[in-house]
Amino acid sequence: MQFLDDYSGIFVRYDLRRERGEAKAVVADDVIMQQVIECVVDGDTDNIESVVKKALETKDPMDVISALVKGMNEVSRLWAEGVYYLPQTILSSDAMLAGIEICEVKMGKALDKKGVVITHTAEGDIHDLGQKIVNALLRANGYEVIDLGKDVPVDDVISAVKKHKPAMLTGTALMTTTMTAFEKISKRLAGEGMALPFVCGGGAVSEEYVTGFDMGIWGKDASQAPLMASDAVSGKNWRQMREKYNS
Amino acid sequence: MQFLDDYSGIFVRYDLRRERGEAKAVVADDVIMQQVIECVVDGDTDNIESVVKKALETKDPMDVISALVKGMNEVSRLWAEGVYYLPQTILSSDAMLAGIEICEVKMGKALDKKGVVITHTAEGDIHDLGQKIVNALLRANGYEVIDLGKDVPVDDVISAVKKHKPAMLTGTALMTTTMTAFEKISKRLAGEGMALPFVCGGGAVSEEYVTGFDMGIWGKDASQAPLMASDAVSGKNWRQMREKYNS
Amino acid sequence: MAKYTSMAYQSAEEMVFGTAKFPVKYGRDFEVGAGFVYPELVPHPRPGSEETKKSLVREYEKMVNDVLERCVQLGFPGIQVELEHVYQMTRNPDWGGEIAATTKRLMEDYHRKYGLKSAIRATIADYRKPDEENMRSSSALGNMLATFEASAAGGADNLSIESMGGKEISDYAIVRQDIRGVLFGIGVLGSRDVEFLWKQIVEIAARHGATPGGETDCAQANVAMFMAGGYLDKSVPHTFAALCRAIAAGRTLVAYEQGARGPTKDCGYEDPIIKSIAGVPISMEGKTCACAHADMLGNLVAAVCDLWSNEAVEYHDMFGGTTAAVFTEILGYDVALMNTAIKMGKEKDLRDIMINSDKYRDTHGFILSPDNAYEIGKAIVTNADSYYTRSRAAAIKAAELMMSDQRLALSEFEKNTLDTMYKTLLGLPDKEEDFIGECIPVYQKLVKGFKPSNYGL
Amino acid sequence: MAKYTSMAYQSAEEMVFGTAKFPVKYGRDFEVGAGFVYPELVPHPRPGSEETKKSLVREYEKMVNDVLERCVQLGFPGIQVELEHVYQMTRNPDWGGEIAATTKRLMEDYHRKYGLKSAIRATIADYRKPDEENMRSSSALGNMLATFEASAAGGADNLSIESMGGKEISDYAIVRQDIRGVLFGIGVLGSRDVEFLWKQIVEIAARHGATPGGETDCAQANVAMFMAGGYLDKSVPHTFAALCRAIAAGRTLVAYEQGARGPTKDCGYEDPIIKSIAGVPISMEGKTCACAHADMLGNLVAAVCDLWSNEAVEYHDMFGGTTAAVFTEILGYDVALMNTAIKMGKEKDLRDIMINSDKYRDTHGFILSPDNAYEIGKAIVTNADSYYTRSRAAAIKAAELMMSDQRLALSEFEKNTLDTMYKTLLGLPDKEEDFIGECIPVYQKLVKGFKPSNYGL
């Protein structure tokens, strides 16, 4: 086989040209809090437990939690600037959540969540990876996620919404032949006099399709989910959200 | 340049494999009528005039006309069987129509047509070749064609339909950005309480699109036009015709 | 009027994709025919988006962005986007102008951010109606010229058109297998209209520092090719369609004699002949324009191309992204293959593989195979007395080539058609004035609306 | 369980498109890997058509007819159509069966009328849910096996599947860059599930005289590749995705050890490695599957293919015909180019051009370049003690190849990821039982619903 040494004119490695955001910059008032933050920023799920426990010996649980969250905010920045990739973000959120759990035990009560979001993958569809990412990112941002899983019958979605009264509902579908369930859900909800932001995403799902039925808001990327959830929690209705995200 | 001698495995000349229908077989009661028929079958526009005039010296115009038509039927068979191509068909129809005209002069009155069809190419669209073929084939089959031409405003189509009360309306569009006029026409006609078979064709026009509005019937190939016209004239409504041609 | 009397290339063997005798440079670091092949992506707006200027501009913004983003995602070095005007963009000159400006803005962003090379072709819609209006003074013509201005001002690098001259005659003749009519409609009338139009386009381009790009006989030769279709179609004989193509070369060539510099218009299948004569870089389309129409020379037609196009794809979603992105990807890899061959010094191997794929698949591939295209080119430059003589010579040469190569299998019907057409061609007058004199009365009688004055006759 | 311990080819140089060590013959005069490449067209039904059996069968009837007609129109010698089941076709075995029968009827018509060669691949949908049900006894499994029966009885020539074993673990691990988890989910659990499934598929195929076709690690390696995406994506590092691919080769290989004979499943990008070991004909997809998803090795991936596929295209109208016809045309010309090269004795030139187009474009193209694929294959057959050892060896080899070739440019981030993964891989236990013992408790804790019993553990 003959191989070239010079590939110019065939392809350009644009990925190498891109400027990187500045590296991690974490600031804390003292050493132990610094360690807590670093555990989150580094997604160090192995040591987070011991470090947080150590911190709790001297610090108030709420302060430790805000350190954990501070670390997570730094991670979000690094991801946004392209320094971090998705896995770093998810590992950090794993670490943060583990840390928070320990603090909650110490406090004897669970931290109250920013709001409730129900997620599911369409009936007949087992492509749930996008949904799993959405779950992780929502949890990382302090939302209570009710995960209905994949291949969820329309009925189950409706009754879950009735039961939990979430601020937002999400659906993932990767097949055009299963996404049709979203429209049914929208109709059923309307029929029951319910209206809430229903964010739909997934490879096969197009903006064209989702904005074609009531409540539908198209989600292009899982990373949008937290911001969407906060809009929903802060009372934006689906029309306002569609206006914001789909136009 | 290097050239191969053997192309097997690269492509197969399926066109050479196809069995041809049997060749022309024309039968007439006598010599002159035989000539009339042959002029049509051969699309001999140069001699049709003299031959028909000669025939008219001894024959009744109506008989000559039926000979002309007989020739044309033979042509249709040859086309259907793949012996003839479109040009042969059009030339034959040119010849037949020229012959009929002469007979009509002799009779002192025009032959009454099978029915009236209005054809047009959509507003903003100058792709009228398909329409021209449709015109030729309809005329060849004895229909009166009112040719509105190309780039025809919706209004003009509506008023033409009001004025001529055709058995069928046709539209041709080769651009998806102009075919949208067909839907407008359908709505306008309905608005004016009119309903007739509206056959739409042309490269860009899909069955999906045309069957999406009232009166719309999708025409795949110009050769369908005569049969569609006879259905329309014999009283089939657009729903029955859509059922027949689009499913 | 000055005509080409010699070939740009010494031989067909010299011709290959990626290199043209006279490269053209414009846009953002974009040079065509200078050693590499680039993709040319042609997106078409969705029905409905043409209703307002705002919605149409927005549609183009989305489409062009998808194209440029996919290029960067996959590492394609550069791309040309064709703005092939739908009626509304030419009918309203400011629409065409603003869409060109929007496209340019996006391209500049990607060039700044990533160094992506790019260029814009604006193809104005010729919506004059030869049989209904005065082609040399109609309001349609006025709008067309105004739109050329607006597009160039807006940022179009390449000005092109698919012109209509002679179409009223060729439409009549093609469906009647009337080769004389085709020669008159394409070879004579078409050529004269191209001359008339391109004088003005070249002048406008010069004024705006844009490049006068390409012409194509889509209006006539593509109708014939298109109707000839595939092995199962029975509309127009394939040998006849091939003759129409040879004749078209003489017509399209006029644009370059008037100052057009290419890259030529993608749908001009006659361009390999043009390149052999004029040496301009050519844009071609084949297998990857299946989204727009089928042809029977999907690989061969790329053999000597400088840009590689999809002709047109309507904007819709597919599993892999929008059609604009999807076809950018396919074209991008197609040209990556050609460019790799160039870098490896194997470009002529790949060229010959492309040629052998289709040279004997059908008549169009046969006459456009570079060796035959070159022969037809020679017939054109050695019969340069008039538009008529060279078009006729091209047709006669094409016929002789088809008749003399045993490897080109033809059905009885196709053979007979070819023989008849060949005899007819030989029987036609030798002088243009005689031919014109013979045709005018005939077609005035046969074709309603035909006005010789539209062609300065 | 018997495992491959030697390579089917003496060297990578020996491998080229169109020829496989063990050709497969089935369908209507259809032979794969015997000297020519054929297109494999995969049409997908429009949303809504899946609602009733009648409408879905009708949809397939239209799609398949468009495919076969375009082949005859353009002269393509033969084609394979994949019926890639949507959920409903497997959920209701008789649907899948009737659609196979309808497809066969149409193919027989075209074969009788024109001699068009053809074959049918039925790919059953594996809709078992590893984290929710018992994968070795669920009703989903029952339906799947029943649908294999029905499809074979209906006329499917090739039975294939994209199986799900280990997905619950790999889904967790891929988005966390946990290479150990990937090795466990793909290399160990995936391999065990493939063994379990293919024993039964092979048996069913034998009973119906159908050919057990191919497996693919779409469920895992394609998720990684897909998320790694292009130059602008930041979801999964490209070096990590390449390691997932190398590991997947060990998993997919199991199907052929169980008796599958190919042609393999198009979306198994690991197939060049499979071909180097097993010598089965492989179906690949690249630039012309842009309609289904983007990849960064559009040309290279065709270098050693025997079938060339579009992965999947939803049925819609385009200017040039329906998507089914359009992609048949593009694929048809793609393979015509390869077959012409073969006839001209230039197939290795074209192969090398394809390879150089993408070998250094991205990590996936790099490790699947035949020379590197062959090296990874050797690592697999020389570490055949267990599914684990060979998958790990494949990953280590892939990492070493990426680290040692200076022409493969990597960003700092990608380099660091690769180093870390490489160290982790080296640090893992040498024996499968130790590795399994280490992983089970860890992932039972981390992944809700993970049941070792699903894998006979």
Ligand code: B12
């Ligand atoms: C991996 C994969 C699989 C895996 C699934 C693994 C898993 N856990 O999901 C397996 C092997 C199981 C699989 C199976 C099948 N698959 Co599959 N699969 C794919 C593939 C290659 C990648 C999908 C993927 O994981 N992408 C990565 C994830 C992260 O992307 P995503 O889900 O789109 O999510 C992103 C965004 O959409 C967004 N998002 C998603 N959801 C949400 C929600 C919110 C709120 C927001 C804000 C954002 C958001 O965020 C994510 C990015 O951050 C696609 C190819 C493609 N073009 O999509 C085919 C594809 C989806 N599969 C397809 C098919 C046909 C199948 C099968 C039927 C094949 C078969 N016969 O076996 C079966 C399905 C059976 C069934 N009943 O579901 C087709 C669907 C065709 C169609 N009709 O639409 C595709 C498109 C492949 C193709 N081109 O043919 N598949």
Ligand code: B12
């Ligand atoms: C030739 C051609 C032209 C010629 C037209 C010549 C003429 N007299 O029609 C010319 C050069 C003038 C032309 C111009 C343009 N064209 Co144009 N053109 C074509 C081309 C290559 C072939 C069309 C053709 O003549 N086919 C042969 C005829 C016979 O087929 P047909 O009309 O479809 O008819 C058949 C069937 O549809 C059916 N049928 C048709 N009507 C009816 C009616 C009934 C009742 C029945 C039963 C059947 C029926 O019967 C016929 C077969 O028997 C197509 C390519 C394509 N894919 O279609 C592009 C195409 C139609 N053109 C296109 C474009 C964009 C243009 C221009 C805008 C380009 C430009 N910027 O200049 C301008 C249009 C300006 C305007 N306002 O209209 C695009 C349209 C894209 C879109 N948005 O839909 C196409 C699809 C090319 C492409 N792929 O981009 N074009």
